[in-house]
Each structure stands twice: as C-alpha cells, then as structure tokens.
Amino acid sequence: MVAARAIIFHGTGGSPDVCWYPWLAERLKGRGYTVEVPHYPAINVEPIATFLPRVLNGHRFDEDTVLVGHSGGAALLLALLEHVDVTVAQAILVAGYCTPPNAEEEPVLQPSYDWAAIRSHVRDIYFVNSREDPYGCDDRQGRAMFEQLGGTQIVRDDGHFGDYDQPYDQFELLDRLIP
Incomplete structure (x- = not known):
C-alpha cells in the first residue's frame, strides 16, 4: 500500500529546490504520494521551542x-516525532544528528x-x-x-x-527505501 503523504524537510540554509529534494518529490508523486517540500528559512535559526509549533500546525500527519529530513531538517524530525500526536509510517533522517555536530x-x-x-x-x-561528513553529521551521530x-x-x-559544493541531484537509495 502506498502511503498517502510524504513531507521532505530541507536542511539549514536550504530550500525546496536544491539537492535531491525536487527529484525525490517527483519520484514519489509518480507513485501516488501527495508530496510537500516546505520552505523553512528559520530551520536551525529560530529556537526549536518556538519553531516546532509552526511546523506541527503547518502540516497534517497521519499513519x-x-x-524525510536532511541535515538540520533531519534534526527537526527528532523534535517533530517526539511531539506529534500520531504514529507515522516512516521517517528517514539523512545526515541527521542529535547532539551538536560541530562548533x-x-x-x-x-x-x-x-x-x-x-x-x-x-x-x-x-x-x-x-563516515566523513564536512559538518560532523556523520555515522557516529547516526549510531x-x-x-x-x-x-x-x-x-x-x-x-x-x-x-553548495556537492551536487547531489538524485538519491536512488531514498527512492528505494520509501515503499
């Protein structure tokens, strides 16, 4: 069964039209998903305590x-998953982290x-x-x-x-991980 909705959260300083986000959105739409790739310039700028309520209220979450979150967007998923009031089907944290990865x-x-x-x-x-992430969002953070x-x-x-210096226009692995 195909999930009804996918939400892709960009990373710090990012936007919905960079990296693999548009490519993945199109792949998922082609499989019947409703896809959102919101633009949140305040991600990892505004404190999570005031930022998270806007994210929770700005989207519909269900089973x-x-x-999908990349970098700062993946870190956002931790707070989102802690505070959402439903059990979602799947979360993929790409270059995610749960403690400060750098200075x-x-x-x-x-x-x-x-x-x-x-x-x-x-x-x-x-x-x-x-294993080697230039920002410290490495395999130790994943572990x-x-x-x-x-x-x-x-x-x-x-x-x-x-x-900005690593073109990554497609991400086949993510396409395979999402049913």
Whole structure:
C-alpha cells in the first residue's frame, strides 16, 4: 500500500529546490504520494521551542505519512516525532544528528529527547549518514540515534548528501527505501 503523504524537510540554509529534494518529490508523486517540500528559512535559526509549533500546525500527519529530513531538517524530525500526536509510517533522517555536530549554534536541537515518545510515533526509521561528513553529521551521530531508537542505520561515503559544493541531484537509495 502506498502511503498517502510524504513531507521532505530541507536542511539549514536550504530550500525546496536544491539537492535531491525536487527529484525525490517527483519520484514519489509518480507513485501516488501527495508530496510537500516546505520552505523553512528559520530551520536551525529560530529556537526549536518556538519553531516546532509552526511546523506541527503547518502540516497534517497521519499513519500513512512518510517524513524525510536532511541535515538540520533531519534534526527537526527528532523534535517533530517526539511531539506529534500520531504514529507515522516512516521517517528517514539523512545526515541527521542529535547532539551538536560541530562548533556552530544548533537551535534546531532540543536540550534532551524523550526517546520512548519518538520511538512510539514512528513505525519504521532509517538513519543515513556518511563516515566523513564536512559538518560532523556523520555515522557516529547516526549510531547515537540508532542506539536510542532502533530502526536501520545506513552508512555511506557520500559526504553531506548534497551541499553548495556537492551536487547531489538524485538519491536512488531514498527512492528505494520509501515503499
């Protein structure tokens, strides 16, 4: 059964029209998904405590929803999954992190997480990280989340999976992971 909805969250300083986001959106639409790729310039700029309510109120989440987040968007998924009031079908955190990955400010992170609540709000979760990520969103970050939440950790050697200096227009792995 194809899930009804997919929401793709871009990373810090990103937008819906960069990296693999438009490509994945089109692939999923072709399979019958309703796809949202919202633009959130305040992601990882505004503190999560004030930013998260707008995200929660700006979208509809149900048991057929698939969530995909990249970098800061993946970190956002942790807070979203903790506070959403339904169990979604799937979440894929690409270059995600749960603790500060470098010396930069990370307003998208909560001070702590209710891992049991996050686990209870997603049926299937993937962590896709690289061994060498220029921002520190690496396999150790993926492992830290995997150890708390279970699911599946996938480790690649693909940098940040798209960035200003890393063209990454397609992401076949994500297309295969989403039913």
